[in-house]
Amino acid sequence: MARSTTHLRFESTSLRALSPFALPLICTAQLMATLDVTIVNLALPAVQREFGLSNSGLAWVIDAYTLAYAGLLLLGGRAGDLAGHRRTLMIGIFVFTASSLLGGLAQDSGLLLAARAGQGVGAALATPTTLSLITTLFAPGPARTRAMVAYGGMAGLGITLGLVLGGVLTELASWRWVFLVNVPIGIMLLATARRVLPESTGPRRRPDVPGAALGTAALAALVYGVIRAGADGWGGLTSSIALGLAALLFAGFVVVERRTAEPMLPLRLLAHRTRLGAYLVAGLLFACLYPSFFFLSRALQDVLGHDPIEAGLRFLPIGIGVLIFAIVTRRLVHVSGPRTLVLGGTAATAVAALSLVALDTGSSYLTLLLPALVGLGAGVGTTFVANAASAMTDVAEADAGIASGLLSTFQAVGGTVGVAVLAALAASQTTANLAERGPTAAAHPPSVIGEALMSGFVQGFAIAGGLAVVAFGVAVVTAPKR
Numbered sequence: 001m002a003r004s005t006t007h008l009r010f011e012s013t014s015l016r017a018l019s020p021f022a023l024p025l026i027c028t029a030q031l032m033a034t035l036d037v038t039i040v041n042l043a044l045p046a047v048q049r050e051f052g053l054s055n056s057g058l059a060w061v062i063d064a065y066t067l068a069y070a071g072l073l074l075l076g077g078r079a080g081d082l083a084g085h086r087r088t089l090m091i092g093i094f095v096f097t098a099s100s101l102l103g104g105l106a107q108d109s110g111l112l113l114a115a116r117a118g119q120g121v122g123a124a125l126a127t128p129t130t131l132s133l134i135t136t137l138f139a140p141g142p143a144r145t146r147a148m149v150a151y152g153g154m155a156g157l158g159i160t161l162g163l164v165l166g167g168v169l170t171e172l173a174s175w176r177w178v179f180l181v182n183v184p185i186g187i188m189l190l191a192t193a194r195r196v197l198p199e200s201t202g203p204r205r206r207p208d209v210p211g212a213a214l215g216t217a218a219l220a221a222l223v224y225g226v227i228r229a230g231a232d233g234w235g236g237l238t239s240s241i242a243l244g245l246a247a248l249l250f251a252g253f254v255v256v257e258r259r260t261a262e263p264m265l266p267l268r269l270l271a272h273r274t275r276l277g278a279y280l281v282a283g284l285l286f287a288c289l290y291p292s293f294f295f296l297s298r299a300l301q302d303v304l305g306h307d308p309i310e311a312g313l314r315f316l317p318i319g320i321g322v323l324i325f326a327i328v329t330r331r332l333v334h335v336s337g338p339r340t341l342v343l344g345g346t347a348a349t350a351v352a353a354l355s356l357v358a359l360d361t362g363s364s365y366l367t368l369l370l371p372a373l374v375g376l377g378a379g380v381g382t383t384f385v386a387n388a389a390s391a392m393t394d395v396a397e398a399d400a401g402i403a404s405g406l407l408s409t410f411q412a413v414g415g416t417v418g419v420a421v422l423a424a425l426a427a428s429q430t431t432a433n434l435a436e437r438g439p440t441a442a443a444h445p446p447s448v449i450g451e452a453l454m455s456g457f458v459q460g461f462a463i464a465g466g467l468a469v470v471a472f473g474v475a476v477v478t479a480p481k482r
Contacts, residue, residue, distance in 0.1 A: 012473065013160055017194075018198075019196045020238060021196045022197055023147055025196050025299060026137075026150075028154075028159065028185065029089060031154045031161075032185050033096065034162070035158045035420075036065070036096075036162065036163035036182070037415075038160070040065075040116075041166055041293075042166035042167040042168040042170055042297060042301075043166050044075070046175040047054055051109040051112070057233060059227075060280055061116055064117045065123075066120055066223060066227070067117070067228055068117045068118075068119075068120025068124065069123050070124075070219055070409065071124075071216055071219045071223060072125075073124045074212075074405050074409055075124070075405075076125040076127070076213070077130050077189075077405015077408070078405065080401030081132070081306040082399060083398065085129050086193060086199045087199065087402065087445070088198070089129040090193050092122045093122065096126060096185070096186060097100065097122070097182060099116075099119040099122055100180065102118065103115030103119065103176075103179035106178045106298030120244070127404035127408045128402075130151065131388065132401040132403075133406045134147045135397070135403075137197075138395050145333055148385055148388055149326050149329060149330035149385050151329065151383035153323055153327075153382050155388075156376070160315055160318040160319040160380075162289055162378070163293060163312055163315040165178070166310040167310060167311070167313065168308075168312055171417045171453035183293045206258075208256075208262060211260055211263050211265065212264050214253040215264060216251050216292035218249035218250045218252075221243070225240075225245075226420045226421070227416070229243070229420060229424070230421065231420075233424070238271065246268050253265075269428060273478050274393050274394075274478055275390070275392075275403070276478065277479060278391035278452075278479075280392040281346065281387050281478075283411065283413060283414030284414060284471035285379075285380075285414070285467075285471050286468060288464040288467040289380065290414075290418050291422040292356070292461060293378065294423065295460045297311060297315075298457065303450045307395070308429050314373070317374045318373050318377040319377065320377060321375075321378045321379035321380070322380050322384075323381065324377075325345075325380075326385050328382070328387045332469035333385070336478060338386040338480060339475070339479040341386035342382075342383055342387050342454050344382055345378070345379045345381075346379065346471045346475055347373070349376060349380070350379075350472060351375055352371075352372045353372075353465035354423060354465030355371065355372045359457065359458060375478055390402075390479060418464070424463060426460040427454075430455060430456035433456070
């Protein structure tokens with residue numbers, strides 16, 4: 001008997017009719033995936049000592065994950081629509097968990113980098129599928145709002161909690177535990193997902209192989225070009241070739257998707273003003289947040305002299321702010337609509353990032369850093385929830401996976417480009433600052449080097465805050481009033 005071409009819906013979209021463990025399971029999967037974005041950062045010095053990696057080699061501990069993750073997000077989003085959301089989520093969790101075990105047990109740098117790439121592949125399958133499940137499992141109204149609040153809270157909390165756990169695990173146990181901590185969580189999710197989550201797929205489609213190949217290759221070339229430009233300088237041969245190739249591949253991708261009857265990415269998804277605005281806000285906000293976290297983690301350790309656990313614990317106010325404001329957003333979204341909340345969240349993020357421009361080697365944690373961290377948490381908690389809801393506005397259930405994949409892609413590419421560009425600009429500012437003080441590194445005492453580093457970080461905070469201001473402007477134009 002031929003399979004029906006109509007969308008196979010879940011047995012119920014009522015939260016009451018679902019297992020009470022459905023939403024916690026989805027949120028735990030999202031938390032595990034987002035933790036990995038930052039949990040490795042504070043463990044990098046220990047990894048470098050273990051394997052004797054050069055600075056460029058060490059960078060690939062981050063870049064191997066980023067390249068696989070960002071490059072495959074669109075494919076992962078559409079895979080959920082075609083193969084089933086629950087099935088795709090379980091495959092992603094399995095790949096992520098196995099790769100985490102491999103990374104935690106790695107005895108050489110090559111195996112570690114392969115494990116990081118595997119984690120990126122698993123996260124690219126799992127992350128967009130979690131939002132797809134929320135969109136299709138929970139009916140519009142209070143049930144979906146509660147689910148969106150939980151999803152947004154986990155997304156923001158995972159990024160900040162990763163910084164805390166990375167420092168604590170590295171200092172108290174070993175850098176290997178930033179990988180191994182995922183293993184029991186992944187096993188628990190795999191053991192319960194089939195019992196807790198119903199399965200669904202979109203309508204039967206012919207696979208868009210040319211579109212999938214071009215889209216994945218274009219994203220991979222873009223991310224690789226940005227990574228190389230950040231490491232080697234903008235205008236380098238390798239990065240220029242990669243970015244030029246990305247432009248050509250994207251052009252080919254658009255042509256193919258326009259002509260394909262059943263495209264991997266229906267371009268109509270980008271023609272919706274509210275949805276496109278939400279994607280742009282997400283990309284700009286992550287281009288602000290990731291560099292801000294990167295500069296803060298380095299400033300706390302390299303300039304202010306904190307060890308990994310001390311630096312990690314100082315990020316706790318962000319996580320607390322995310323949880324509190326995500327809950328507040330849930331209560332306000334039906335009253336004010338998403339527009340006011342997205343505007344308030346992006347404004348709070350901009351003010352917090354710009355306030356860090358005042359950071360120097362003698363800054364007080366209580367009077368400067370703490371308010372800024374709380375402000376970042378408030379901005380993240382508010383914007384993630386309201387913006388995720390806006391991004392899924394008017395999305396058919398059959399396109400839920402690719403629509404959420406687009407949101408995750410904008411976030412990942414925004415964060416990657418933001419870190420690469422702002423880190424390169426900050427490094428240039430630091431180099432210029434040192435050049436003004438003396439011709440050789442030997443002439444620079446630690447205090448001078450610290451001041452030079454901070455001057456670069458401050459420039460990065462200023463640009464990051466400017467990106468959040470741009471996100472605010474995009475929200476003014478595109479965010480829905482109700």
